Amino acid sequence: MNQEDFSFQRVWQSLDKSLIEEIIAFWLRNSALATREAAEKRASQVAYIARTPSGQIAAVTTVYLQLNEQLSNHFYYVRVFVADSARRSQIAVALVRKVQSHFGSLYQEGVLSPAIGLFMEVENAALKKFRNQAVWPSTHFVYIGDNAKGDHQRVYYFDGARIN
Numbered sequence: 001m002n003q004e005d006f007s008f009q010r011v012w013q014s015l016d017k018s019l020i021e022e023i024i025a026f027w028l029r030n031s032a033l034a035t036r037e038a039a040e041k042r043a044s045q046v047a048y049i050a051r052t053p054s055g056q057i058a059a060v061t062t063v064y065l066q067l068n069e070q071l072s073n074h075f076y077y078v079r080v081f082v083a084d085s086a087r088r089s090q091i092a093v094a095l096v097r098k099v100q101s102h103f104g105s106l107y108q109e110g111v112l113s114p115a116i117g118l119f120m121e122v123e124n125a126a127l128k129k130f131r132n133q134a135v136w137p138s139t140h141f142v143y144i145g146d147n148a149k150g151d152h153q154r155v156y157y158f159d160g161a162r163i164n
Contacts, residue, residue, distance in 0.1 A: 005053055006091050008098055012047040012063070023049065026057040032081045048098050050082075050091045058086035061095040063103070065115055068155075071144075073164050075119035075155065076103055076112070096120075096139050100156060107158040116161035122152040 011019060023046055024039040026032075033039045045062035052058050059082040067074050078099055080092045099118065106112045120141060122128055128151075134143050141154035 002089055006050045006058060006086070006089070006094070007053075008094065009049050009051065010047065010098065010102060011049060012102070015043065015046060022057060023060055026060065026083070027081070030081070030083050032060075045079075047102070048095050050086070050095060052086070058083050058089075059091050059095060061099055063099060063118075066119075068119055070153075071155065073116050074114040075117050076115050077119045077121070079120075093138050096141075100139065104158045108160070112158075114164075115158075116163070117155055117157040120154045120156075121147060122154060123149075128152050 015023075020040075020043045023043055024036060027039045027042075028036060033042065042062055045064045046060055047063045048061040049057055050059040059080060062079045063076045065074060066077050076099075078096065080095055082089075082092050103112060103115075103118065107115070118141075122131075132143075135141070136154070139156065141156045144153050144155055147153055
């Protein structure tokens with residue numbers, strides 16, 4: 001499947017109970033999170049979901065606000081989980097672009113203060129090996145080093161962002 005085969009839904013801060021249950025079941029079924037408790041805690045962070053043509057969840061994007069001490073600024077940390085059956089479809093890139101667009105717009109409207117951009121820690125070994133450009137061409141996330149676990153750290157600044 002290609003990313004054009006999927007439908008995308010922004011659910012940031014508008015989740016109902018049935019969708020939360022569907023997302024939790026997706027995470028647990030795909031071993032994205034170890035426990036229901038962890039999934040329940042993360043559910044409030046869901047920003048976008050991708051669905052297969054048959055309506056099944058294929059991927060979930062979460063965001064949460066956090067101070068990055070290395071950069072001395074707040075960012076929305078982005079996580080993307082894609083089910084095995086949908087990997088290599090480019091839906092992760094599509095979801096990240098949607099987060100960039102929506103959160104960038106919110107930043108321009110003054111809604112996202114104090115966040116000045118998006119931050120990502122890349123754990124996937126294949127992504128680290130094969131998507132090793134300093135600046136990812138499709139999303140413009142910039143590599144800034146590795147964390148203590150060896151995960152690539154990448155940052156994307158919103159247009160007009162100012163360093164504190």
